[in-house]
Amino acid sequence: MTYDRSYWEELWARTLREHPDKVAQHPPNAHLVAEVARLNPGRALDAGCGHGAETRWLVAQGWEVTAVDFSASALAHAMTTAEALGPEIAERITWVEGDLAVWTPPPAHFDLVVCLYVHVAGSVGEMVRRMASGVAPGGALLMVGHCPVDPATGAPTAASGQVQVSVESAVAALDPGEWELVVAGERPRAVAGTGVDAVILGRRRG
Ligand SMILES: C[S@@+](CC[C@H](N)C(=O)[O-])C[C@H]1O[C@@H](n2cnc3c(N)ncnc32)[C@H](O)[C@@H]1O
Numbered sequence: 001m002t003y004d005r006s007y008w009e010e011l012w013a014r015t016l017r018e019h020p021d022k023v024a025q026h027p028p029n030a031h032l033v034a035e036v037a038r039l040n041p042g043r044a045l046d047a048g049c050g051h052g053a054e055t056r057w058l059v060a061q062g063w064e065v066t067a068v069d070f071s072a073s074a075l076a077h078a079m080t081t082a083e084a085l086g087p088e089i090a091e092r093i094t095w096v097e098g099d100l101a102v103w104t105p106p107p108a109h110f111d112l113v114v115c116l117y118v119h120v121a122g123s124v125g126e127m128v129r130r131m132a133s134g135v136a137p138g139g140a141l142l143m144v145g146h147c148p149v150d151p152a153t154g155a156p157t158a159a160s161g162q163v164q165v166s167v168e169s170a171v172a173a174l175d176p177g178e179w180e181l182v183v184a185g186e187r188p189r190a191v192a193g194t195g196v197d198a199v200i201l202g203r204r205r206g
Helices: 005-018 020-024 030-036 053-060 072-084 124-132 167-173
Strands: 043-047 064-069 093-097 110-116 135-146 179-188 196-204
Touching (some): 005 020, 005 072, 020 072, 030 053, 030 110, 030 135, 030 179, 030 196, 053 064, 053 072, 053 110, 072 093, 110 124, 124 135, 167 179
Parallel strands (some): 043 110, 064 093
Antiparallel strands (some): 135 196, 179 196
């Protein structure tokens, strides 16, 4: 299976056609809410924003958000949903159709970079470093990935065969002289009920 643009575009188009209400009601990610609620709002990047639930939550917390995804259908849905909340929400979001395999944030521009469950086509370390390059000194990087193996049982999870960020890859990619790791561990998935997520929250030293 290749998790490329066509895969995601077809998945989003079908899901939005068959379950639009379910997608619109998707709650923001529990790791994001737990880790970011206490940060001072500023400029945020939501890399791989999908349905836009995290983008909308960030804006409601006072952040200005740049939201990137390579699925035109997901972006159209996310934009329409945000616009329905009114201009005070919609005007604080910049939507970007871009491929995160190559899309590079402006250097040291964001106070927060969020990248949740994005499949990585190339090197995970390179992707972590590229996302991290967009974080301003004093800012935060939150990356979350599904673990391919359940540590409790050793059994493959639904994410088996997918390449996503792991604790080891993120720790190896982030220079400790430049990054303080606030969280780097595996946590149960709050929403799906099964499996484990790798959660990395780094703070760029100021
Ligand atoms: C599993 S969904 C996660 C969506 C959202 N971040 C969340 O936590 O619910 C992965 C999202 O990343 C997007 N995506 C995957 N690979 C990408 C890439 N190379 N460039 C841009 N977007 C990508 C997909 O279109 C999809 O919206």
